[in-house]
Amino acid sequence: MFAASLINYLDRSSISLALPLLSRDLRLGPESKGLLLSAFFWSYALMQIPIGWAVDRFNLRWLYFAAFLLWSVSQGLTGFAGSLAVLIMFRMLLGVGESIYLPGGTKIVSLFFGPAESGLPCGIFDFGTRMGMVLGGLIIPWLLVRLGWRSTFRLLGFAALLWLIPWLWATRGRLGHRPRPASTTRNRTQQIRWLLTNRNLIGICLGLFCFDYYWYLFVTWLPDYLVTVRHFTILHAGFFSALPYFVFGASEPIGGWIADRLIRYGWDETRTRKGIVTIAFLTGLLLFPASLVHSAHTAVVLLAAASLVGLASGNLLVILQRCAPPEDVGLWTGLENFTGNLGGVLAPLLTGFLISRTGSYSPGFALAAIVLVAGIFCYWFIVGDLGSRSQAAAGS
Secondary structure, eight states: OHHHHHHHHHHHHHHHHHHHHHHHHHTOOHHHHHHHHHHHHHHHHHHHHHHHHHHTTSOHHHHHHHHHHHHHHHHHHGGGOOSHHHHHHHHHHHHHHHTTHHHHHHHHHHHHSOGGGOHHHHHHHHHHHHHHHHHHHHHHHHHHHHHHHHHHHHHHHHHGGGGHHHHHHHTTTTSOOOOOOGGGOOOHHHHHHHHHHOHHHHHHHHHHHHHHHHHHHHHHHHHHHHHHTSOOOHHHHHHHHHHHHHHHHHHHHHHHHHHHHHHHTTOOHHHHHHHHHHHHHHGGGGHHHHHHOSOHHHHHHHHHHHGGGGGGHHHHHHHHHHHSOGGGHHHHHHHHHHHHHHHHHHHHHHHHHHHHHHSOSHHHHHHHHHHHHHHHHHHHHTSOOTTTHHHHHHHO
16 A cells, blocks of 8 residues: 555656656646646545545455556556547546545545554555655656657656556455445435534545645645746756655654654543644745745755654544544545645645745745644644544434
């Protein structure tokens, strides 16, 4: 799952790193670039609920196989695109395939690990996403300079198909179809009504929206910002963007591990996990000085410090697992990730709009930091006690 998450974000982020070259070839302005960066999230967000429903019901081994196949082929075919419309189409297909990453990964962790030990596994498998960004920042610019953006996309997409071989080997007899308990065959209308009014689910969804808006600003606009505003070359921009991504990723298992250890020592689980989320989200305020300082290297250091937001990631996944009925973890994750990725749709679009209107990246950075801090209130004042899973299950 770590390797799949790494490839997932390596493919997802490649468009951001290729954007300076790609936009020059296709003559894309700021708003067109924002549209292209946003396109992936249209299909990715819309697929979250159906894919979450599917991972709770179907053979996860073959479901993940099919999704991975689709996203890798879509990534490879992007290298053949000759217009903005075709690029958008392949980005949307990539979003359909990659939609399985979080619902599928969270479901697997919930099947093999107990509540008190889930923080570290969640952090590790999600750490792969940030390492994909790190590896992308180091390798993709080198490939772009030597091969061009078209051959880079083809290589990344089609070579990734090799991952399917160890996946089929590692999952033999481990992720087969698991029949749902009879108690979950409740009236669908009642189920939908219950989901739409469940306070924990609403708080989790709103909180992840705030987190994802912030994160996807990094994913989509950071490389272009370093080239356009800080005047790094593509190679240097890739290298320096890798630092914030690495800090973000390395923080994820650390944040989960700290919470797991403290809980084993007798700390209250709710306050511990929400407290780490709060500290992590507050580090996002460092985006303000990062966008204002004159020194490019100081800006990179501040961007890296602002990436300590990653300390929250593993705990966010565990908070969902602790609140969701066990048989509906995939569906809850899909609902959460759907709402979160609306932030992925809005962040590149609003940032592109603000850049075109103000000529500066600072308003877009400031908005992302404010949205993130607002997420703290969602987890403290809407999401309830993390021992309330039994109540959620009873309501199901």
